[in-house]
Amino acid sequence: MVYIPHTDAERQVMLAAIGVESLEELFWDIPEKFRYPQLDLPEPLSEMEALQELQFLAGLNLNANTIPTFLGAGAYRHWVPSVVDYVISRGEFYTAYTPYQAEVSQGTLQAIFEYESMICDLTGMDVANASHYDGATAAAEAVIQAYNVFRKKRTKIVLAPTIHPHYRQTIGTYTQGMGLEIVGGDDPSTTMEQLIELVDEQTACLILQTPDFLGQLHDLAGVADTVHARGKDAQVVVIANPISLGLLKPPGDYGADIVVGEGQPLGLGLNFGGPYLGFYATRSQYARQMAGRLVGKTVDIEGKEGYVMTLTTREQHIRRDKATSNICSNQGLMALAATVYMAALGKTGLRKVAELNYHKAHYAAGVIDAVEGFSVVRRKPFFNEFVVRCPAPVEEINAFLLNGIEGVEIIGGYDLAQDYPHLTNAMLVAVTEMNSRHEIDLLAEALEAFND
Amino acid sequence: MKLDTGVRYLETHEWARKEGGEIVVGITDYAQSTLSDIVYVELPEVGDTLSKGDQFGVVESVKAAADVYLPMSGKVVAVNTALEDTPEMVNEDAFGEGWMLRLNPANPGEWDELLDSEGYQKVVEEEEENH
Numbered sequence: 001m002v003y004i005p006h007t008d009a010e011r012q013v014m015l016a017a018i019g020v021e022s023l024e025e026l027f028w029d030i031p032e033k034f035r036y037p038q039l040d041l042p043e044p045l046s047e048m049e050a051l052q053e054l055q056f057l058a059g060l061n062l063n064a065n066t067i068p069t070f071l072g073a074g075a076y077r078h079w080v081p082s083v084v085d086y087v088i089s090r091g092e093f094y095t096a097y098t099p100y101q102a103e104v105s106q107g108t109l110q111a112i113f114e115y116e117s118m119i120c121d122l123t124g125m126d127v128a129n130a131s132h133y134d135g136a137t138a139a140a141e142a143v144i145q146a147y148n149v150f151r152k153k154r155t156k157i158v159l160a161p162t163i164h165p166h167y168r169q170t171i172g173t174y175t176q177g178m179g180l181e182i183v184g185g186d187d188p189s190t191t192m193e194q195l196i197e198l199v200d201e202q203t204a205c206l207i208l209q210t211p212d213f214l215g216q217l218h219d220l221a222g223v224a225d226t227v228h229a230r231g232k233d234a235q236v237v238v239i240a241n242p243i244s245l246g247l248l249k250p251p252g253d254y255g256a257d258i259v260v261g262e263g264q265p266l267g268l269g270l271n272f273g274g275p276y277l278g279f280y281a282t283r284s285q286y287a288r289q290m291a292g293r294l295v296g297k298t299v300d301i302e303g304k305e306g307y308v309m310t311l312t313t314r315e316q317h318i319r320r321d322k323a324t325s326n327i328c329s330n331q332g333l334m335a336l337a338a339t340v341y342m343a344a345l346g347k348t349g350l351r352k353v354a355e356l357n358y359h360k361a362h363y364a365a366g367v368i369d370a371v372e373g374f375s376v377v378r379r380k381p382f383f384n385e386f387v388v389r390c391p392a393p394v395e396e397i398n399a400f401l402l403n404g405i406e407g408v409e410i411i412g413g414y415d416l417a418q419d420y421p422h423l424t425n426a427m428l429v430a431v432t433e434m435n436s437r438h439e440i441d442l443l444a445e446a447l448e449a450f451n452d
Numbered sequence: 453m454k455l456d457t458g459v460r461y462l463e464t465h466e467w468a469r470k471e472g473g474e475i476v477v478g479i480t481d482y483a484q485s486t487l488s489d490i491v492y493v494e495l496p497e498v499g500d501t502l503s504k505g506d507q508f509g510v511v512e513s514v515k516a517a518a519d520v521y522l523p524m525s526g527k528v529v530a531v532n533t534a535l536e537d538t539p540e541m542v543n544e545d546a547f548g549e550g551w552m553l554r555l556n557p558a559n560p561g562e563w564d565e566l567l568d569s570e571g572y573q574k575v576v577e578e579e580e581e582n583h
Contacts, residue, residue: 151496151497288492288494322519
């Protein structure tokens with residue numbers, strides 16, 4: 001069967017309309033030797049054979065769900081309760097796009113309303129939007145909000161050097177051409193006081209991350225007040241790990257103006273890098289400068305409860321040429337997954353997951369620190385991730401953990417030299433509730449073996 | 453349609469009134485009735501210097517959002533902060549309590565370029581016909 005619907009006669013009519021004789025003429029600017037390359041393809045396979053081939057290839061991959069993994073650096077292996085996939089796979093939700101028409105979309109609108117409400121609770125903020133693509137793009141939108149709050153008059157942006165390097169890059173990409181001056185440098189030993197000194201009355205926002213890219217927790221009590229005073233209400237943006245908020249004070253409590261982060265740890269799995277979820281919350285007075293959509297709860301003319309779009313960035317519909325963002329919602333399904341995850345765990349469950357992360361990471365830090373040549377950097381408290389100084393390049397150690405011992409395969413931590421060239425031999429180790437004590441002990445033993 | 457014969461108009465439905473040496477600016481009664489219930493007014497900051505024809509704010513109603521333009525050049529000396537909490541004042545009293553900003557005019561001669569109420573009425577009638 002031929003799947004191309006056009007007949008030769010139809011093609012001739014179309015070619016005549018654009019003034020060319022043949023289809024080949026359309027490809028004249030492709031160098032001749034590239035036009036019809038020999039494709040060395042194998043013979044066709046049946047469905048059964050193709051599936052078997054693909055399963056064989058998939059089997060060659062390492063599976064983060066079955067082998068000990070200590071890699072984090074922004075994406076974390078957490079347990080995803082079965083109910084999450086069950087609910088998001090229901091036909092009513094499992095659509096390619098987010099329907100908003102209130103008459104036919106009450107389920108989706110209610111899910112977004114609950115998502116937004118839970119993100120507000122978690123962050124201690126007033127309003128949350130229906131999500132961004134990932135934590136990096138949410139952070140970039142925070143910069144754009146701050147820039148718009150000050151009516152594009154303030155052009156200085158202070159970024160803490162310990163925010164995720166990908167977020168820094170994304171902020172640069174999103175704001176190119178806007179004439180912003182991004183300061184803060186990339187020296188992770190910069191102190192909070194030094195950063196705050198960079199804030200002045202030309203500053204739109206200061207962006208901090210806690211736990212930061214190196215896993216360190218920062219005591220931000222009083223920081224917002226100081227920044228607001230120095231920078232004449234310059235906005236304080238806090239990037240947070242949502243699981244850590246099960247245990248730690250919400251950033252809204254210490255004065256943050258915008259709270260963003262990567263929502264992947266909330267029931268999304270690693271998914272080979274995406275789709276992920278950027279959460280975003282702010283104070284109610286900035287609701288109109290915030291990108292994205294707000295869903296609200298209301299009553300219809302018969303007094304029955306219902307959900308509607310309460311605020312869509314007005315530029316998106318009516319003044320599109322003035323839009324500050326093109327975001328509506330992220331993949332709505334990802335926000336739904338996070339909603340089901342948070343609902344399934346509840347406040348107590350989330351706290352328990354956070355405690356498990358904290359305690360297991362601290363146990364791991366203890367046993368790794370006891371291995372000769374390896375030492376845990378403990379300048380600041382940490383949550384579920386910490387830096388280990390190693391006796392050799394991280395690349396070498398990771399290769400050993402994966403292949404160096406018969407019968408042992410371990411995915412080691414993140415090589416910080418990739419982002420901070422002077423941090424050679426420094427490994428960022430992540431530990432979650434998924435790492436059993438046995439796995440952690442195995443890692444320590446493997447590091448011992450590396451020494452031998 | 454209410455018209456105020458004491459003010460001058462811009463084709464884009466803003467008005468200007470002389471008060472002392474200053475100019476008070478708002479949107480017309482026709483504009484508010486076309487927009488219907490106004491829920492949000494975004495205004496410039498005191499101290500901003502703007503030119504005639506510049507967009508100085510946004511008026512958002514339950515059915516539309518519209519840019520609003522400045523009838524005369526000058527420096528903003530006051531904005532109607534009451535509209536932050538009660539934007540409906542623009543619906544209730546477009547030429548009075550619903551004023552938007554007060555301006556120190558940079559070029560008082562621009563006043564003469566604005567429409568009087570008769571001229572503005574023609575603009576509205578033409579717009580109505582085209583709808």
